[in-house]
Amino acid sequence: MALILVTGASSGLGRDTAHALADDGHDVVVHVRNPSRLTGAGDTARWKGVITGDLAEVDQIRDVARQAGGFGRFDAVIHNAGVLHSPDVSTVNTVAPYLLTALMDKPARLVYLSSSMHRTGSTDLRRLADGTASYDDSKLWVTALALACASRWEGTTSHAVDPGWVPTRMGGAGAPDDLAAGHQTQVWLATGHDVTPATGGYWYHRQTQTPHPAAQDEAFQARLVQELERLTGVSLG
Template sequence: MALILVTGASAGLGLATAAALAEAEHDVVLHARNADRVADQGIRDRMHEVLYGDLAHLDEVVRLAQQANAIGRFDAVIHNAGVLDGPDVFAVNIVAAFVLTAMMMPPNRSIFLSSSMHSSGSTDLGAVEFSRAGNRRAYADSKLYVTALAMTCAGRWPDSMAHAVDPGWVPTRMGGPAATDSLEEGHRTQAWLATADESEISPRSGAYWYHHTPRRPHPAAHAPGFQRDLMRKLEQHTGIAFPT
């Protein structure tokens, strides 16, 4: 039995992931933006605990990290929360993931939700302002950044495991009804990475996955210079140091 935090789990892939893990008798801590997002008491009852916080606001992300640490050290954290467009793309998709990773007690496993769109993300960090976003271009950039964050964690914490997952284009509220990938298949890889025996996962850490299969990510995700510059920019934006 594992203790697992799933962010952005009030609906869609996050809820499917949390429900599958709870069904497998793991202790799941479900994160949602606010209590109104988890109106179904049946969902609450299946979870070990439910935490709230708007990941678009730095102070609430910090508070969420503190609440998570009060529960204990997690076996796995699945950074599922994300938005497709609007002003909160960077705040939710990369800044919140960075802050939670920096402030929480390091879990044994960290899984970050990426996207195939990360391959068209820009490596030009000089022009990035994490406090502003608003278009699909920012989404692709944010997913490149979070993929690089996953690979940074894999390199800095070799005793733990860190992976990025492309869940596919699935018919959630974000993906829309025209999405062509399976919603059922969309959550299985991250649930598997969070709980499978280490011997079943190859490579053990630092991979980019699509439906249980490792794929090659954008080259910048593994580039030490890009990782270093991204971490430095996130540290400057948040005032929070990333542990070494």
């Protein structure tokens, strides 16, 4: 049994991931922006805990990390929360995973949600701070962050996952990919299965793929981490 945090777990892939983990007997802590979104019967009772906070607000991201600290060291953290069309896209999709990673005790396993759309993202990191970032940009950056964290700390692995274009509220009813497969790779990576590569993989439906070249470029990773450190005032360590 593992202690696992899933961010953005009130709906969509985050909810499916959290439910699958709980069904398998794991202790699941869910993060939600608004606890009123937990409306299902027994929706709160089945969780080890519920953490609340708006990941579009830096002060609240810090508070989410503080709340998470009350549970001790997690076995896995799944950075699932994301937005598609929002002026907060870089904060929610990139800055929040960075800050939570930097501020929390390092888990055994880190899993970051990417997207196939990261392949058309920009490497212009000025967009992180000036409000012009696109969803594609933010997913390139979080993919690079995931791979930058790989093998960074002894005892911690890190992977990025493309869940596919699935019919969630974000993906839309007409999305062609398999909804069930959309969360299965995250569950698999978070629960300690032997995988190859052991860290630093970019995954789609439990198979590795080659991400955007910048995501694997150590120089770009270093520039990204440096810019995130400058913006937040928090070192990745």
